[in-house]
Amino acid sequence: MTDTPTFELDGEAVPFTPGETIYEVSQRHQANIPTLCYDDRLEPFGGCRLCVVEVEGYRNPVASCTTVAMAGMKVRTATAQVEKHRKTLVELLTSENPHKKIDPLRGAASQELVTLQRRYGATGERFAGKTSGTSREDDPNPFILRDYDQCISCYRCVRVCAEQESDYAISVMNRGFSTQITTEFDNLLEDSDCTFCGQCVQTCPTGALADRKALRAESLPEPLEATRSVCPYCGVGCSVDLMSKGDKLVAIRPARDGGANEGALCVKGQFAFDFVQHDDRLAYPMVRERGELRRASWDEALDRAAEGLAAASRDHGRHSVYAVASGRAPHESTYTLQKLIRAGFGTNYIDNCSRA
Amino acid sequence: MSNPLSDMERPDVIFAIGTNMTGCHPVAATRIKKAQDKGAMMIVADPRRIPLAQRADLHLQLNVGTDVALLLGMAHVIAREGLVNESFIAARTTESGAFLEHVKRFTPQWAESICGVPAADIETAALAYGRADRGAIFYTLGITEHICGVDNVQSLCNLALMTGHIGRPGTGINPMRGQNNIQGAGDAGGLPNNYVGFQPVDDPANQARFSKAYGRQIDGERGITKVRALDYAAEGKMKAMVICGENTVVSDPDRHHCEKALKNLDTLVVIDIFKTETAELADVVLPASAWAETDGVFTNTERRIQRVRAAVPAHGESKPEWWILSQIARRMELPGFEYESAKDVFNELCSLSEIYRGVDWDKAGEAKYHWPVPAEGHPGTPRLHEEDFPTPSGKGTFKRVEFREPAEVVDDDFPVWLTTGRRLQHYHTRTMTGRAGMHYFVPQETLEVHPADADAWGLKHGGRVKMASKRGEVELAVEVTDRSPRGTVFCSFSFGDTPVNELTGAGYDPITETAELKVCPVKLVAVT
Numbered sequence: 001m002t003d004t005p006t007f008e009l010d011g012e013a014v015p016f017t018p019g020e021t022i023y024e025v026s027q028r029h030q031a032n033i034p035t036l037c038y039d040d041r042l043e044p045f046g047g048c049r050l051c052v053v054e055v056e057g058y059r060n061p062v063a064s065c066t067t068v069a070m071a072g073m074k075v076r077t078a079t080a081q082v083e084k085h086r087k088t089l090v091e092l093l094t095s096e097n098p099h100k101k102i103d104p105l106r107g108a109a110s111q112e113l114v115t116l117q118r119r120y121g122a123t124g125e126r127f128a129g130k131t132s133g134t135s136r137e138d139d140p141n142p143f144i145l146r147d148y149d150q151c152i153s154c155y156r157c158v159r160v161c162a163e164q165e166s167d168y169a170i171s172v173m174n175r176g177f178s179t180q181i182t183t184e185f186d187n188l189l190e191d192s193d194c195t196f197c198g199q200c201v202q203t204c205p206t207g208a209l210a211d212r213k214a215l216r217a218e219s220l221p222e223p224l225e226a227t228r229s230v231c232p233y234c235g236v237g238c239s240v241d242l243m244s245k246g247d248k249l250v251a252i253r254p255a256r257d258g259g260a261n262e263g264a265l266c267v268k269g270q271f272a273f274d275f276v277q278h279d280d281r282l283a284y285p286m287v288r289e290r291g292e293l294r295r296a297s298w299d300e301a302l303d304r305a306a307e308g309l310a311a312a313s314r315d316h317g318r319h320s321v322y323a324v325a326s327g328r329a330p331h332e333s334t335y336t337l338q339k340l341i342r343a344g345f346g347t348n349y350i351d352n353c354s355r356a
Numbered sequence: 357m358s359n360p361l362s363d364m365e366r367p368d369v370i371f372a373i374g375t376n377m378t379g380c381h382p383v384a385a386t387r388i389k390k391a392q393d394k395g396a397m398m399i400v401a402d403p404r405r406i407p408l409a410q411r412a413d414l415h416l417q418l419n420v421g422t423d424v425a426l427l428l429g430m431a432h433v434i435a436r437e438g439l440v441n442e443s444f445i446a447a448r449t450t451e452s453g454a455f456l457e458h459v460k461r462f463t464p465q466w467a468e469s470i471c472g473v474p475a476a477d478i479e480t481a482a483l484a485y486g487r488a489d490r491g492a493i494f495y496t497l498g499i500t501e502h503i504c505g506v507d508n509v510q511s512l513c514n515l516a517l518m519t520g521h522i523g524r525p526g527t528g529i530n531p532m533r534g535q536n537n538i539q540g541a542g543d544a545g546g547l548p549n550n551y552v553g554f555q556p557v558d559d560p561a562n563q564a565r566f567s568k569a570y571g572r573q574i575d576g577e578r579g580i581t582k583v584r585a586l587d588y589a590a591e592g593k594m595k596a597m598v599i600c601g602e603n604t605v606v607s608d609p610d611r612h613h614c615e616k617a618l619k620n621l622d623t624l625v626v627i628d629i630f631k632t633e634t635a636e637l638a639d640v641v642l643p644a645s646a647w648a649e650t651d652g653v654f655t656n657t658e659r660r661i662q663r664v665r666a667a668v669p670a671h672g673e674s675k676p677e678w679w680i681l682s683q684i685a686r687r688m689e690l691p692g693f694e695y696e697s698a699k700d701v702f703n704e705l706c707s708l709s710e711i712y713r714g715v716d717w718d719k720a721g722e723a724k725y726h727w728p729v730p731a732e733g734h735p736g737t738p739r740l741h742e743e744d745f746p747t748p749s750g751k752g753t754f755k756r757v758e759f760r761e762p763a764e765v766v767d768d769d770f771p772v773w774l775t776t777g778r779r780l781q782h783y784h785t786r787t788m789t790g791r792a793g794m795h796y797f798v799p800q801e802t803l804e805v806h807p808a809d810a811d812a813w814g815l816k817h818g819g820r821v822k823m824a825s826k827r828g829e830v831e832l833a834v835e836v837t838d839r840s841p842r843g844t845v846f847c848s849f850s851f852g853d854t855p856v857n858e859l860t861g862a863g864y865d866p867i868t869e870t871a872e873l874k875v876c877p878v879k880l881v882a883v884t
Contacts, residue, residue, distance in 0.1 A: 142796060166389035190797070195780065197382065213793070227667035230654050230723075232647040233783055235533030236361065236383050237656025239723065242648050242667035249648055249668045259723055260361050260656055266382035267781055272792035273648070276668070280630055280791060282643035283672025293631075293641060298673065302680070305598075305640045306687035308623025312596035322585040322594055325546030326601025326677075327538035329644070330652025330664060332701040333677035334544035335552065336693070337600055340685050343570035343692060348548045348557045348579030352541035353602040355582060355870045 005071035010078070022064035022075055023051055031077040034086055034116050036093075036205050037154035038065050039109075041263060042163050048093075048154055050086050050116070053077045061085065087120040093152045094124030096132045096177075100150065102207040104224055105214040105243075108253050112205035113152065132177045133208065139188045142212055143196050143271050146181075146189070150208035153179045157200035157209055164264060169193040170200065181208075198270035202254060202263075213271055214243065214251035222246035228255060231269040232328065236260050238269055249276050309344070318345040325352040359492070359528035360658045360726060360738040365391045366526030369488035371481070373401040373423065373512070374498020374874075378408055379780040381496070381532045381657075388494070397488075399481045401426060401473075402498065403775060404804075404846055405839045414481055417841055420773045421762040421875040422471035424504055427511035428759065429467025429475070430482040431459045434518050439486030444520030448744070448751055455514065455754035470759060486519055490526035497534060497777070501873040503763045503863040510755040517752045523741040533657035535784075536647075540655040543712070543727070544705055548579030553709030569708060571691055581869040582608075589617035596623040600677060601644065603632040606785040606852050609861025609871040610827055625684075627677055630787050633852055644677050645670035651698045652676075653720050655727070658738070661715055662723040762875040763863025766843075770825060770877035772809075773844040776860065777874075782850040789850075801854035802835040803880075804846040810836045813880055820883035825876050828858030831883060845880070849873075 004015040009022075009029055016025045021044060026033050037048040044065040052061035056074035061082055064075075076082075094117055102114050116122070133151035155172060158181060162168050169192045173182050183192035190196075201209045226241040231252075239258025243251035252273050254265040285301030286293040296304070312320045323341045325334040334352065341350045364387035377385040385408065392398045392411070400412035401423070409415040418426050434440060435456050445452045464475035464482075485491045493516060499508045512529055521527040533539050545552035555562045563576045580588070586604075588594040590613060597618070608614045618624055618637045626638035629646045649670045655661050670676075678701045685693040695701050699717040706712040714729035714736075725736035744750035766773060781797040782789045803823060805815055815821055817836040822829060823845075832847065832854045840846050849856045863872045 142793060164390075165386055166393055195378075195382065196797075225667075227665050229648065229664045229667065230536070230656075230662045232536050232788070234381050235535055235538060235657035236381050237536065237654060237658075237660060237662055238383050239662070242665070244667045247669050259660060260658065260662075261383045264383045264386055267797075268783060268789060268794070269383075272781075272783075272789045272794050274793060275629075275788040275791040276646050276648045277671065278791040281646070281671045282629060282631055282635075282641065282674065285643060285673070286638075286641040288639045293636075293638070298675075298683075301640050301642060302683045302687055305623070305625045305642065306684045308625065308639060309596050309598070309684070310688055312622055316595045320593065320595040322580075322582075322589075322596070323598040324582050324585075324600060324602055324604065325541050325544075327535035327541045328647075329541075329601045329677050330537060330650065330654060330698065331540045331544040331705060332652050332698045333600060333644075333681070334541045334546040335701055335705045336678040336681040336685075336695070337598065338545040338552075339570060339692070340598075340681050340690070342545075342551075342566065342574050343572050343690050344685060344688055346572050346574050348575055348577070349585065350546055350579060351548055351582040351585070352538070352546035353535075353582070353604075353607065354538050354541065355868065 007069050007071060007073035007075060009075050016069045020069050022053060022067050022069050025069050026064060026077060033064055033077050034119070035065065036112060036116070036152065037156060039156050039160065039203050042156070042159045045155065045159065048089070048152070050089055052082050052085060054079055054082060087122060090116050090120045090122040091124060091126050094122045095127035095129065096152065097124070097150050097206070098131060099124070102150070103215065103218050105218055105251060106207035106210035107204055108202040109205050110207035110210065130177055132179060134180060141188065141190055141196070144189060144198070144201055145210040145212045145215065147208050147210060148181060150206045151181060152206055154205060156203045156205065157181060160199045160203045165195070165197060165199055167193055167195060169195070196267040196271065198265055198267070211251055217245050217248060217250035220245040220248060220250070224250070226253070231265070233268045233272070238265055240265065240269060249273060313345055318347055319349060321345050321347070322349045325350060327353045357528065357530040357532070357658045358522060358740045359525070359530055361387060363492070363526050363528065363739070364388050365394070367391055367488070367490045367492035368396050368526070369484050369491045370396055370398045370494070371401070371485055371491060372398070372408060372494045375494050375496035375532055376402070376406045376408065376498070376777055377494065377496070377532065378406070380534065380778050382780060384532060397484055399484060403841055403844055405841070414477060414484075416473045416477055416481060418471040418473050420775050420844055421502055422759070423499060423502070423508045424511050424757055424759045425462075425467045425470035426473055426478065427508070427515060428459060428462035428757065429464045429471070429478045430485065431511070431514055431518060432462045433464060433479050433482035434486040434515070435459050437483065437486065439483070440518050441520035445517070449517050449754060450749065450751045451754045455756055458756040485515065485521070488519075488521065490524065491519060491521035492527050492530060493521070494530045494532060496532045498874055500868070500870055502875065503865050503872045504760050505865040505870050506867045507757045507760070511757050513752070514754055514757070517754060523739065523743070525739070531657070537654040539657060539659065540653065543655055543709070548581055551708070552705055553711045555710065566708070583864060583869040583871070586614060586617040589620050592620060595621060597621050598625045598627070599634060600627045601629070603634050603785040603787055605633040605637070606855060606857065607849065609857050609873055611855050611858040612828060613861070627680055629674070632785070632787055642680050643672060643674040644680065645674040649674070650676050653702050659726045660723065661712070661720045661725045661727060663721045763872050764826070764875075764877050766877045770879050772878050772880055774823065774825070774859065774876045774878040775844060775846055775874050776849050776856055777846065778850065779848050782848065784850065785852060786850045800833060801847055801851040801856070802833045804835050804837050804840045806838060806840045806842050807836050809840070809842055810834065814882045815880070822881045822883055823859065823878050825859035825878045827861060830854050830856055830858060845878070
């Protein structure tokens with residue numbers, strides 16, 4: 001016998017830790033409960049009502065994201081009744097938004113509503129009529145598109161800004177169909193406490209908040225691919241996914257399972273990546289000739305570098321050669337450089353840029 | 357950092373000093389902001405009303421360069437009030453008696469006379485940190501970029517040793533490293549005093565081991581720092597230099613001296629991704645492939661070893677640095693540079709480092725190992741100093757630190773303090789952020805001036821000002837803001853066309869030779 005409590009999830013006894021919600025437990029099992037206002041980093045909100053389940057003995061279906069599991073509960077996650085309820089909700093939400101292609105470039109969670117529309121065959125026609133949310137086309141910032149026509153008032157953006165960033169830069173005004181996500185005094189984002197960290201963009205389930213820099217690549221035909229890496233800026237070492245289409249780096253996304261950042265980024269990590277494929281990049285080696293730098297082959301430039309170092313050592317002693325390692329390049333750069341100095345000249349004449 | 361980043365959400369008293377964390381380490385800052393939301397007390401010591409200070413429970417707005425006085429005053433209060441952790445001191449430290457005697461001289465009133473923080477606030481801060489269950493210290497270059505940088509760090513260590521706020525969850529001495537792989541640059545042996553993994557070069561056993569590994573007798577003496585090397589170059593004693601991914605001309609203090617030194621070299625080889633101000637002076641410029649084009653390893657501020665991966669092809673003819681440097685070595689007919697991949701290089705590094713020995717390329721891909729990882733199968737070490745300190749006795753030693761004035765102090769000719777730093781949207785010398793749309797937020801350098809000072813000095817918001825020190829002069833725009841205290845102005849060093857580091861560089865810490873970039877007396881003249 002075990003002390004671990006269990007409840008019945010779709011006929012199967014499942015163990016849980018006291019305090020866990022039905023939804024959290026269901027995530028470890030086969031149950032496929034839909035959500036829209038849920039983000040596992042945030043306090044459960046219970047706003048979208050898509051995660052409703054039936055619990056035996058309860059009069060009405062309950063939101064599984066806010067209902068704490070109790071021993072002996074009998075929970076059914078996909079009865080015809082709750083599925084019909086969910087379909088109606090998705091129909092209602094769909095009817096509120098204009099029909100528009102939501103490109104996956106908009107953000108990490110941008111396909112959540114689209115996916116549910118497909119699952120439930122929801123077109124929005126059944127409740128066609130008034131729409132909610134007004135896009136802020138007047139906000140000229142080149143980073144965050146505020147396409148609130150697509151907003152479903154799940155408040156994930158507002159909550160991530162408050163609970164994860166502790167910035168409280170955005171808020172909700174008005175009620176019902178007039179509900180609008182906004183900043184204090186209904187200003188532009190740059191006039192608010194917004195730091196442009198992009199958290200709201202990446203948690204938005206409809207693409208109402210979108211990565212404007214990424215959308216520059218909307219017309220590229222190649223598939224969108226993700227490569228796990230680490231941000232090149234400060235020493236926090238946030239895990240990121242490098243989003244590429246073919247040979248083009250098109251966006252950066254925070255990694256939800258990154259140990260250092262757990263899904264967070266800042267404005268630099270999120271948006272300051274254009275330097276990689278910038279026209280100013282050095283494209284070929286150069287050597288100085290008659291006072292000017294000119295293009296050279298790798299062979300010529302490498303010979304010139306090796307000869308210059310060797311000549312200094314030969315003519316002025318091995319302590320006339322020095323190297324400065326980078327705090328931005330990977331370990332392999334510094335390791336090879338210090339080995340070149342130590343193995344090549346027998347000195348410890350090496351430093352890195354940490355003193356300035 | 358002694359503790360992992362996740363511990364930042366666990367202290368009950370946060371003491372952040374000399375760290376503009378929301379600007380320089382924004383994602384780490386979210387964690388202490390969350391800790392504060394959950395009830396932790398946040399104490400911020402900074403000359404400026406930085407965003408973290410604005411949300412702090414207590415802001416200790418000290419004069420620039422007076423950290424030692426503030427921290428001695430706090431140590432005095434902790435000792436006087438009997439908040440010393442006796443059992444920790446007895447078991448884990450040495451020289452506590454002499455230290456506790458030493459701090460009796462430094463009352464909060466004495467500290468106030470130097471650092472300008474009201475004695476009552478020093479008492480409050482000391483009592484809070486001293487009484488905390490889990491007190492955590494965070495610092496950045498506001499502590500280290502002084503002639504007394506080592507004294508500042510040791511003063512913080514003294515506080516942690518007095519109270520035992522080290523080696524447990526939610527505590528620690530936590531320097532926030534400023535660059536993505538500055539920790540890794542030290543780990544990988546890019547230091548004049550250490551081989552890979554911080555193995556001292558002046559230990560004969562290390563010298564013998566690396567001389568054997570690298571096939572050549574290596575000096576048993578430490579090398580010189582970059583600061584000294586640039587001096588030697590200016591004097592004509594240094595003849596050749598390789599600079600890898602650093603825009604030395606703009607980032608280092610005393611730009612004129614730096615340019616003169618680099619121009620004096622017979623051979624300057626620069627490996628970079630852009631034609632920086634430094635590359636412009638080179639004899640050979642070698643194009644490196646950039647982040648997102650290269651495979652490799654970074655280690656972050658919490659000593660977490662993580663892989664970076666190539667997602668797009670290398671630009672033009674650019675190559676990874678390890679390839680470029682190996683090609684130079686092979687042309688010098690050096691053995692041991694037959695690497696075919698970053699993996700080959702990293703695995704060799706691990707084999708020679710005590711703290712990386714249990715890691716290899718594949719394990720680094722899991723991104724879960726904090727060094728030291730002394731053997732294969734070891735889980736890594738997220739939290740340092742849980743049992744002992746890395747000293748011969750295993751104990752932490754109190755240091756009897758005294759306050760020293762900055763290298764230069766304000767006078768009639770240079771009556772204003774300048775302190776420098778970074779801003780959120782830019783990074784260092786803008787080689788990256790200057791080419792990534794960040795000018796939308798910060799298009800030019802500005803000098804932050806207190807409103808009352810602006811009035812007194814005839815400066816207008818948006819107007820221009822000439823700022824000069826003993827070493828140089830720049831002209832820039834004025835931003836009137838109460839982020840700056842009276843008598844102290846601030847700007848970043850990010851803009852090459854506003855070369856603020858022509859002014860800095862009055863002195864260096866005698867041990868680390870780190871420049872006093874945080875303090876520089878200047879004079880200001882409005883441009884009309």
